[in-house]
Amino acid sequence: MARAALLCRCPRCGEGRVFAGLLSVRAACPTCGLDLSAEDAGDGPAVFLIFILGALAVGIAAWLEIEFESPVWVHLVILTPLIVGGAIGLLRPMKAGMIALQYWNNLLQPPQN
Ligand SMILES: [Zn+2]
Numbered sequence: 849m850a851r852a853a854l855l856c857r858c859p860r861c862g863e864g865r866v867f868a869g870l871l872s873v874r875a876a877c878p879t880c881g882l883d884l885s886a887e888d889a890g891d892g893p894a895v896f897l898i899f900i901l902g903a904l905a906v907g908i909a910a911w912l913e914i915e916f917e918s919p920v921w922v923h924l925v926i927l928t929p930l931i932v933g934g935a936i937g938l939l940r941p942m943k944a945g946m947i948a949l950q951y952w953n954n955l956l957q958p959p960q961n
Pocket of ligand 1: 858859860861862863864877878879880881882
C-alpha cells in the first residue's frame, strides 16, 4: 500500500496513475483497467492530514516557545511553509492511500443489484 500511495499508482498493478489532475481520480486505471469510479475517499485524506500536520505544527510551536521563547515571526517563517507545503504535497499520496485501502478491502466494486 505504501508504494501505491507514495507514487499515486494503481493499487492492483502498481503501474497506472490514479490521478488525471491534481486530485481528480481517473475512471479506470490506464494500465490494467481497474474500475476506480466507485472510489469514495471523501474527506478522509484531508482529515488525516489535519490531524498529522496539526499535531506536528503544535508540537514544533510548543518546542520553539518553550526552548527558545521565539518571537511570532519565527513561528510564521517555520510553520507556514510546513503547513501549506505539507498540505499540498501530502494530499495526493494520502488520497491514493485511501483508494488503495478501499481496493484491498473490496470496496471498489460497483454496488450489486
Ligand atoms: Zn492498474
